[in-house]
Amino acid sequence: MVGMSVLRVAAGFAARLNPFKQGFSNGRLLNRTIPKTESAAVRYGSHGKQMFVFKPSDYYDRRFLHLLRYYILLTGIPVAAIITYINVFIGEAELAEIPENYVPEHWEYYKHPITRWIARNLYDPPEKNYEKMMALIEIESEKAEMRRTQMDVRKLMREKGDGPWYHYETMDKSLIDYSPKSTPDN
Amino acid sequence: MPTGDENVGNKNLFFRFYDGLYALIDGPVTLFREKFVEPAQSGNKLYYYHRRYRRVPSIDECEVGDPICYYEANEQFRRDKHVEDNILSILRQRRLECEHYHRYDADKYCEKVKQDYLTAETNWFTKYGDIGPKLDVRAAYMKQKHRLIWERRHGPVGSGMKSSVTVEH
Numbered sequence: 001m002v003g004m005s006v007l008r009v010a011a012g013f014a015a016r017l018n019p020f021k022q023g024f025s026n027g028r029l030l031n032r033t034i035p036k037t038e039s040a041a042v043r044y045g046s047h048g049k050q051m052f053v054f055k056p057s058d059y060y061d062r063r064f065l066h067l068l069r070y071y072i073l074l075t076g077i078p079v080a081a082i083i084t085y086i087n088v089f090i091g092e093a094e095l096a097e098i099p100e101n102y103v104p105e106h107w108e109y110y111k112h113p114i115t116r117w118i119a120r121n122l123y124d125p126p127e128k129n130y131e132k133m134m135a136l137i138e139i140e141s142e143k144a145e146m147r148r149t150q151m152d153v154r155k156l157m158r159e160k161g162d163g164p165w166y167h168y169e170t171m172d173k174s175l176i177d178y179s180p181k182s183t184p185d186n
Numbered sequence: 187m188p189t190g191d192e193n194v195g196n197k198n199l200f201f202r203f204y205d206g207l208y209a210l211i212d213g214p215v216t217l218f219r220e221k222f223v224e225p226a227q228s229g230n231k232l233y234y235y236h237r238r239y240r241r242v243p244s245i246d247e248c249e250v251g252d253p254i255c256y257y258e259a260n261e262q263f264r265r266d267k268h269v270e271d272n273i274l275s276i277l278r279q280r281r282l283e284c285e286h287y288h289r290y291d292a293d294k295y296c297e298k299v300k301q302d303y304l305t306a307e308t309n310w311f312t313k314y315g316d317i318g319p320k321l322d323v324r325a326a327y328m329k330q331k332h333r334l335i336w337e338r339r340h341g342p343v344g345s346g347m348k349s350s351v352t353v354e355h
Contacts, residue, residue, distance in 0.1 A: 093232035104235050141253045
């Protein structure tokens with residue numbers, strides 16, 4: 001930096017000495033690019049002049065990426081290893097015709113061994129779902145039918161009055177005491 | 187894919203070069219599979235099967251107030267629709283492949299394939315088209331009933347309505 005200012009002063013002095021020489025013409029001296037101090041070929045044995053570089057902290061970014069990789073690979077690598085082992089050493093199932101007089105289990109309808117395991121241990125067979133749905137439909141239809149029947153019966157019994165509902169028991173007529181009204185002048 | 191077995195006696199330099207490039211990647215992979223993977227898996231081989239569903243009474247054999255018969259008929263209708271969707275898809279792929287292969291000669295070579303697809307598509311639409319988003323077997327059944335009545339009154343579908351319709355059953 002000091003060398004630069006010395007050169008600038010020297011160029012200004014040279015310009016003042018020879019005003020007609022169009023080397024670095026006056027007035028635009030400071031705006032012109034100054035030739036580098038190292039424009040001659042210089043070869044260092046090290047990496048050159050060491051700079052103290054100012055840049056913002058990358059600690060947080062690097063920490064985030066490190067933690068991201070760590071937590072992804074923590075379960076990612078075991079899962080990948082297990083799946084590779086299953087695919088290589090157990091392998092997918094092959095399609096075959098159903099043998100005579102044999103009813104396959106519900107998990108034997110799937111190809112991949114992990115799907116078969118899930119179907120065998122975790123899921124219900126689709127036949128069970130089907131039967132459950134039909135049982136629900138049956139129960140709800142019976143309930144609806146009973147409610148409809150009950151509505152009809154109620155309507156008819158109210159109308160006609162000959163049924164057990166809406167049939168209010170009256171008192172026995174032999175219990176009535178007619179004595180207050182039995183003589184006209186009571 | 188390698189250049190194919192139908193060219194076996196006839197491979198020119200480009201085909202052989204392409205086969206070499208293919209083998210460069212496919213060779214080690216196939217070797218690994220045949221030497222290590224298959225012996226490891228052949229001990230206890232797993233098999234899987236396709237489901238076979240029994241035929242249940244369809245919607246026209248169900249009583250009016252029987253929701254279980256309706257549910258089973260509906261499930262059967264959905265399964266049949268999936269099968270027919272895929273049949274139509276295969277016919278469509280055949281037509282497209284034929285047209286792509288023959289390009290400008292497609293009119294000469296692809297007539298039968300196109301007719302097959304057209305009839306299959308028409309039949310699919312007659313059975314499943316325009317019945318609404320919910321796959322309801324009753325809607326398809328009613329559609330068929332209305333179509334038969336219309337055909338009885340006016341003739342085959344596509345031949346126009348007759349102007350005056352006398353009292354029909």
